[in-house]
Amino acid sequence: MDERTRLRLDVSYDGTDFSGWAAQPTRRTVAGVLTATLDLVLGAGTATGLTVAGRTDAGVHAAGQVCHLDLPAPVWREHEGRLLRRLARLLPTDVRVRAMTEVPGDFDARFSATFRRYEYRVTDAPWGAEPLRRRDTLAWPKPLELAALNAAAAGLVGEHDFAAYCRRKENATTLREVTRLDWRRDPDGILVATVQADAFCQNMVRSLVGAMLVAGDGRRPVEWPASLLTRRERSSEVTVAPAHGLALVEVGYPDDPAQYARRADLTRRLRVPAES
Structure with missing residues (x-):
């Protein structure tokens, strides 16, 4: 060969x-x-x-x-x-x-990764998204409170079963560890959510954003997004936020290349819920 x-x-x-x-x-x-x-x-x-x-x-x-x-x-x-x-x-x-x-030959872009970090951009300006940013920024029709968004986000950090926020696949777990989830308002007024986890299941990030936005504009209490974590099926109450506001901004890998294979082996192991 x-x-x-x-x-x-x-x-x-x-x-x-x-x-x-x-x-x-x-x-x-x-x-x-x-x-x-x-x-x-x-x-x-x-x-x-x-x-x-x-x-x-x-x-x-x-x-x-x-x-x-x-x-x-x-x-x-x-x-x-x-x-x-x-x-x-x-x-x-x-x-x-x-x-x-x-x-090295044992580097695997998917399985050697230690985290994925996404950002989601939203504007609550009454005139909507600026024309030059319309492709990557969601226009939200109601004012958003930064403190409420961050309060909603705080309850979602950690290792949880995110079944309520995921499109379930056969023989796949919805257990994930979110290591960072927070919002900031940039000087131009744009609200940016940063979401980081070891991995995500399908639709998870946009579903989390959708749940936090309705808490941020006051239509739901800030505790509501975290309350859904007790569910074991996809929640019909959660609206998936539109795709165009979301961007994958960073993928992390072990600093030592000698750890690529070990990390890949660890990732391939089936995630199972912890004993209660």
Whole structure:
């Protein structure tokens, strides 16, 4: 078997015109565009094993997405000095590969990750979102109280079963550990939620945001989002916030590359609820 080199790709994209990350035969996706461009530059099927840290949904953006792929070592040596610039010329302007880094063969963009951090942008300005930020900022029709948003967020931090906030998948757990969840109001008036966890289940971040927003505008008590954590099924009362306000901003990995494989093994273990 030919020697292969594993590469880490740091990727950003405007998710507006993508049907999410995962390749789909009849839809424009980030993985599909990236694979087609690599095939054009390197030859069809030369790059293999494209694996992403977080499979973002349709309309969700990324400033700090990470993926990995494998190339035959001779191909990487041939193209190493110019591949990034060739991709910059050929990729559409709504997706960028910002860095390509050789990593150990046991690096796994998905399973070696220690955390994913998302941000969600909301404006409660009476005129709505500024035209230049309409693609990444949700316009909320009611005034929002920062203190109420943060009070609602505080009850969601920690390890919980987030079944009320997730689209359940067969043989998958909804147990997650949220290590950070808070809101800030930037000088321009935009409210930004920062949500960090070891991993997320489908629709979880946007569902959490949707629940916190109705607490932030006073329609629900600030204790309401946390009260849903006792449920073991998806809550029909939670509205999933629109995709365009959400962006994946950072994926964390062990500082020591020797820990990539250990972290991947740990992540693959099935999450089970703690004994009561």
